[in-house]
Amino acid sequence: MEMMINWFFLILSLGLFAFLLRKPPLKDWLLIYFIRAFNAAILDCFVITYKLIEYPVRFLPHVFKPAILFDFFAYPTLGVLFNQMTYHDKVPMIIVKAFLLSLPITLLEWWFERNTDLINYLNWNIYITYFSLTLSFLFIRGVIAVIRHYSEKENLS
Template sequence: MNVNTIIEALVWIISFLLLFLFVPKHKIRDAWISFLFMQLPSWILGLAAVQFRLISYPSRFFAHAVQTSFTFEFLAFPVISVLFNIYYPTQMRLVWRLLYALAFPSVIVTIEILILRYTDLIEYIHWNGYLSWISLLLTLFLSYGFYKWFLTGKCRK
């Protein structure tokens, strides 16, 4: 196994551990809602970024099936969205909610830059860390908006 495969396998392990360790039992339904919803925009936007040659993934799981990072789009980012949504500090002051929201894409992009520099898992073609940061932040807020809408019962009769 090469370093790319090891890192990608570790992302799978860490993602499942994050779910099992940080999602309380009474929030499992909420976690599923967030997880499944985030797979849609993540997958579509990830495929679009590859199709428009903004990003490439030279080394990836399921390389013959899809050209995007299945690990990030299908598992890692939806797990991050779950944690973002269920722990969003709704009762705190605006400054703390803002810092919370800004921290998530900042940490993800920092990790992405390290992966970009030291592995073959991702390659920016016409992309940069700022675009990643903005797209992650907007997608997380989209997910949070859906999450709150769904859980307030406005989507159910």
């Protein structure tokens, strides 16, 4: 069952990502995707090394210790979705949307932790997931806002 769930989320992530790339500015979405994938890979290695979380069933278990499906497909795609949802928003609405989008993801992870072998919390809980997801959405949104700001300045000069 776990591998079927993995395949479902892989196909869903790839399909959603392809759909999200149709909306400009493409360079922003690709930048967000790769920044979030890099961020996830580093953080997941930390979380696994310090035995906070483990992933008993995952893609390519002999090659990668992290959950490559989440780190390189689902998590970055959700980052692009969040940035598209908040593209024209002011800071208060961006914060609200970060908290709102983090909630269903956290609840889904919690359900997986309770009912599957996809993830096991060792020294972790849903509150850490919720706030770390929210902060990561806000962090990457802030990074891309700074990049856009300086990019626009360069284009004006």
